[in-house]
Amino acid sequence: MHIPFTPNHVQLVSACYPPNAALLTAGPEYAPNSQELSRLTYYAANRPEKINKLGGELEKRVKLDARKAAAGNTRARASLLITLAIIKALATECRRDMALLSPSLLSSVNATLALLSADLEIAARAATVFTTWTTYTDGLIIGVDLRVTDDYMSCLRHFATLGHLEHNDHETRNRTRLIGLAALVGAVNSEALYKPSAQFQPQVSIIMRALLIPLLQVDVSVLSHETADIKEQPNSPILDEFRSRPTLERRAASIHVHIDGDQGPTSADVANTALRATSSLLGHTRGMQASLVVQAALDALDERGGWKQLEHCQWLAEKAAEWTQYQYRYGIPTRLVESLAAGQDAPEPSQRQSTLAAMITAVFTSPTPLVNLSTSDIIGSLISITIRRIAVSPEDSLLPALVECVSSLGTHVYYADQIQDLAEDIIRRLVMVEANGVPGVGRANRAQARTQALRCLLAGLLGLIHAADLHDAGKDAEDDAKTVGTSPTLPPLTERTSHDGQSQGHTRPSRRTKVGPEIWQDTLSLLCDGDYAARADYARALVVYIEHEIPKFADKADADGVRRPRPLAEGPTQKSNTFNTVLYGDATTRFLNALHACAYALATSPRLGLRSSPSPPSSERASPAHTNGDDASARSRAGDAPSEGAPSERRSMNLPSRSRRASLVLRMLKDAPVRMSVRVAADLSDIGNVLAVLTVAHEQLPVRSLLTGIPMLVALEAATKVGNDCAATAATVRAIKELVARTWIVVGKVWDCPAVTEIAEKVLSALPPSSPLPSPPDWQFGSLQPPQQPIPFPSDAQTSGPLPDIDSDAILEALSTAQNAQQATGLNQQELLRRLRADWSPDNAYKESIETKSHLSADGLSPLVKVAPALMHADNISMQSLARSGRGVGVTDLREALEGRSSMSNPNLAGRVPSISTLDHTSSVFPGANGDGFTKLTPQRSRPQQRARPRPGEVRDVLNKLGIGKQNGGGNLKSSFPAVQKAQQPR
Structure with missing residues (x-):
């Protein structure tokens, strides 16, 4: 019925509803009048300035109908379903001006879920509206408009609650979870999650809680089967991924509840949807975002108590590394190691630490490559955790798992000298522990802790090298599709297996540099x-x-x-x-x-x-x-190197x-x-x-x-x-x-x-x-x-x-x-x-x-000059200045040599130290004119130096370094200790 002086936008909205008497018979579609809805959407699309008024009117109707429906009013429930359908249609047609409709849309969805989340039909209609918004929004309004941000985060919490809802009826539980997870998939694929960087972590924390619980409640075999199904059928049967299309060309999916009488969804269907959301989330993250996703998953495991499910956690860690973009996968094990290090001082190892160590090993032994992984930092952290756990208790039950973590790192070799560098890091800690023991250990456990630390480092060192050889052998075998790692089922180190199963009996050349003697x-x-x-x-x-x-x-x-x-x-x-x-x-x-x-x-x-x-x-x-x-006591009395934990001004004193x-x-x-x-x-x-x-x-x-x-x-x-x-x-x-x-x-x-x-x-x-x-x-x-x-x-x-x-x-x-x-x-x-x-x-x-000191190294310096600072108790800056820098020789060096400035740049090389001049005084060796036998030397400032001439051979040395002229292989540095150097030459 037309009411006089009613605004035009209100009349357009009211015309979309059937008469009040026909509301109860509008089901099961509960759809608005199609012709009037077209007029409404046409009006809004051509007059964007009216979208705010239309959204406000629809929001007012949603809140009113939601309160009445929560009280049991069936007409209000039908009207609410129709209103949500109108909002979805309006959002679809006004996608260009989604920012104008966002406040009313999110507020309507939030009000509906706050009162009627248990009604699956209403929840599905609200999830459809929410998914439409996530499809077409650019995400820029999140974090800017506080009201919109609060409503959006509240909607995420409601859908996350639906995504892991517990119910005695399995069919009802699975249907409810599918609705919540489908809405979360829309959020995962939305720009609203990634554009506001400050709001990424709060959103991910909410989403991961809902995604992990369904995965932990099914067997790992089911997860593996559903993962294979996702690879075969990338498009979701519930919600198609749409980020691959431009915003204006996307199509929002409709989420519906299963019809009564049909076979209800199974737990595998719920796990499939959760896996799709998780893989999509990790596949879209960049850089630090991948680490935040892992941290949110770890927090969810803390709240849920899922650390006891070791097999599930290992499987999820492997898949997290696999699903993350190639150049950002390194963030997964890095975050796991950081989480493990956070609890290294606990008196007793927890189930969380044991599971984290197993997850790290699973990631490293998986066939997924981890480029950009800082293996040196990782192994340094793992060794530090191992030493700390030994300091807490030499018989700590976490030590075998930590040794496996160090060993499994050998399966990731990305440059020829990598294993050699990692082995050198471990050997450096071995030498330190052998000399100083384990810091922070009481006298009663000092010897036992030192022995256990040596054994753990040795086991990790050998495991690291062995895993690298197995990894290399696995890549070299043409017909071997097994997972490479520390498994003993891989081919031997020095043999390859032919297609008929017979050993070919020849040594396989390694792609990596061996650890040198x-x-x-x-x-x-x-x-x-x-x-x-x-x-x-x-x-x-x-x-x-x-x-x-x-x-x-x-x-x-x-x-x-x-x-x-x-x-x-x-x-x-x-x-x-x-x-x-x-x-x-x-x-x-x-x-x-x-x-x-x-x-x-x-x-x-x-x-x-x-x-x-x-x-x-x-x-x-x-x-x-x-x-x-x-x-240990003798070392402390003799003033040997302090322990790792002792403060020291000079790093060189930490290691003998x-x-x-x-x-x-x-x-x-x-x-x-x-x-x-x-x-x-x-x-x-x-x-x-x-x-x-x-x-x-x-x-x-x-x-x-x-x-x-x-x-x-x-x-x-x-x-x-x-x-x-x-x-x-x-x-x-x-x-x-x-x-x-x-x-x-x-x-x-x-x-x-x-x-x-x-x-x-x-x-x-x-x-x-x-x-x-x-x-x-x-x-x-x-x-x-x-x-x-x-x-x-x-x-x-x-x-x-x-x-x-x-x-x-x-x-x-x-x-x-x-x-x-x-x-x-x-x-x-x-x-x-x-x-x-x-x-x-x-x-x-x-x-x-011990390498003889008479042999010169490649840089032409006398070894005595190179080791002199290490032989002294204090840092000798003047001796260190003799070491030649690592920069190349260029035209500037040649010009300085021609002009004679090279000799002036370093007094040690020129042999002239113009600090005290004796040119105007009688030598102190002979009797002076006064007859007292010696003449006192009066200090005097050095005379102003004239432009120095090039020393003989200086230009030739620079030319030799530039590759011009005869290469003699020698340096141009003159030893400051000629007598000592001459005495040490081989006879």
């Missing part, structure tokens, strides 16, 4: 650690490193273990280079020198471990715990210098006796570990081990010639003789020398019967195994009787005549024999392992 060498002192569990684990790690990781170059045996000559590959030049590297030293040779020195010390020393204080009398045998405790560490190792090696007259600190199992290390060294590096290790075997055999009446050392001497004999057998086999093998086997059979030398157990990569227990030497009664000596001279004579050995080393019999008979001692061998 110069990096690993810093850890060799752990072979002689005072605690058996630490040195036993290190012995196993050392065997694995030499067998699989150390660069072999041409120094390797054949598949059957025999080192045969290679005429084509090893010509005279190669033999000369091999001998020169062994004679004058390369990284592998220095490593083997230090290795044999430590092995000798482990087998013969009465005391093990690094010590800063003078050692007690050799007759005293210290227990491992006593040794570690004395070491190489010279300091070398002196401690040399002090330990000097305790190794030339003749064994006292009980050694090692156990029978240590001798077995030494045998395993020497065996793999001679098998994998036969040439270098021949020239560096044979003199050690001779010295070790000589150390056991103490007579058979020494009951204190009888068992030890027998075990060492067996060690030497079995090593000779390996040497004889490697060099195909039956005479050596025969002599060694004869001595081995002549030894009195005793317990065999134990072999180290196999290393379980990527896991922290229980600590090994030492096996003591047998009683003296079992080893009574004469002990045969090994004829070292006969063995050396036979070995020097071996044709393979002569051809491999390029030496004749006399030269090879002289080399094998060289005098050997552990401290001298370790000194040989």
Whole structure:
């Protein structure tokens, strides 16, 4: 009925409704009059200034009808459904002016859901209106208009509540959840979520709570099946993703409730919708937004208590990394590691921490690439968490999971030196823990915490390297579709499998740089650690490193273990280079020198471990715990490096210098006796570990081990010639003789020398019967195994009787005549024999392992100049100024050299220090005119310097650096210590 003086927009809105008597019969569509609705939308589209009035009228009707419908008025309920349909049609036709309609639309949806969210039909109609708005809005009004923002966030909360609503009737619960999740999918695909950056985190926190709960309530197998279905059918049956189209070309979906009598939706359908929303959310995030989504998911797991569902959390972490855009995936594991570090000081590990560690491992071992991942920062954080958990409790149950996290990081290798860099980070912490222990630990647990930290770092280091090799092998295999990681089911490291399943038996070239021996060498002192569990684990790690990781170059045996000559590959030049590297030293040779020195010390020393204080009398045998405790107290008294947690002005003081560490190792090696007259600190199992290390060294590096290790075997055999009446050392001497004999057998086999093998086997059979030398157990990569227990030497009664000596001279004579050995080393019999008979001692061998100071490095600086600041107790800025910068040489340097300004820039290089001038004074060496014998020197300002001329050779040096002229490879720096440098040159 037309009322006079009624505004035109009100009349247009009222005409869209059927008569009051027909409202109850308007169902089930509850649609407005189509012709009148067209007039209304045409009016609004052509007169945008009237949209506010139309929205206000519709909002007033919605609020009034919602209150009446909540009270049970059926006519008001029908009118509310029609009003919501009018608002949807108006939003669709006025999409260009959506900002004008947004306040009324969101307020209407919010009022409807606040009163009638339990009515599924009304909730579905409100969700349709909300989805229409999310489809066409540009999102710029959110965060600017506070009223609109509050209504929008309130709508999200209502739909999130519907998305995880609990109900006794499963069909009703699933229908309700689908309505809420469908509206949230619209929000996820809307610009309103991404445009206002300040409002992203509050929205995501609301959305993720609703999305995770349906996923946690179904099995992982259902999630995997639904994920595969999403890949096959990207378009959602409930709501099509529409962000791929421009705003004006989008089509808003209609959300409806299931019709009674039809088969209701299942939990799998709900999970499918939640998965689509989650994948769409992560797929649209950028940069920091991905981390915020993960953080919101973690907060939701905290509220829900979902950390107990380990399998679900791992699956979700993997998929989160997979669904995130390629260049932003690194944010997923980074946020997980940060969350794990947040609770590292807890007295007891929680289920949250254990699950987080498992999620990190799952992300790293998944086949999803993680470009831009800062592996150095990640491994640094994981190591810090591990050390902190050990400080809390050495037996912390989280440690195995943390070791798996560190190991799994090796599956992501994106540049050649990555594993080498990560290994260097771990080794640096190993050296620090070995010297300083674990900071923040009480005196009672200091030794145990130090040992556990060493074992965890060793396990992580070996797992990291092994995982990198498996990852490389998985990429190289053409027909292998398995997930790469730390799984032992992948192909072996040195073999590839053909299509018929037969091993091809050749070594696969690695795509990454191997961890060099110069990096690993810093850890060799752990072979002689005072605690058996630490040195036993290190012995196993050392065997694995030499067998699989150390660069072999041409120094390797054949598949059957025999080192045969290679005429084509090893010509005279190669033999000369091999001998020169062994004679004058390369990284592998220095490593083997230090290795044999430590092995000798482990087998013969009465005391093990690094010590800063003078050692007690050799007759005293210290227990491992006593040794570690004395070491820590002695280091603190001696002013050694403070712990990690102690404040320090200079970072260089946090880690002992190489010279300091070398002196401690040399002090330990000097305790190794030339003749064994006292009980050694090692156990029978240590001798077995030494045998395993020497065996793999001679098998994998036969040439270098021949020239560096044979003199050690001779010295070790000589150390056991103490007579058979020494009951204190009888068992030890027998075990060492067996060690030497079995090593000779390996040497004889490697060099195909039956005479050596025969002599060694004869001595081995002549030894009195005793317990065999134990072999180290196999290393379980990527896991922290229980600590090994030492096996003591047998009683003296079992080893009574004469002990045969090994004829070292006969063995050396036979070995020097071996044709393979002569051809491999390029030496004749006399030269090879002289080399094998060289005098050997552990401290001298370790000194040989330290790079000689007379060798100049690539930058042309004297090593004495480079290490001088480290040798001093205070920072020497003047010495550091001698180090040449890393910038390239250019035209400016040439101009300065031609003008003579290069000599003026650094007084240390020019040899002129014009601070005090003596040009106008008599020399103080001769008697002065006054007859007092010496004349006092009056300080005087230096004369103004004239324009300096180029020094001889200065221009030539700059030209050589620019690649012009003859390249002599030398630098233009003159050492400030010529006398010392000259004395250190090789003779």
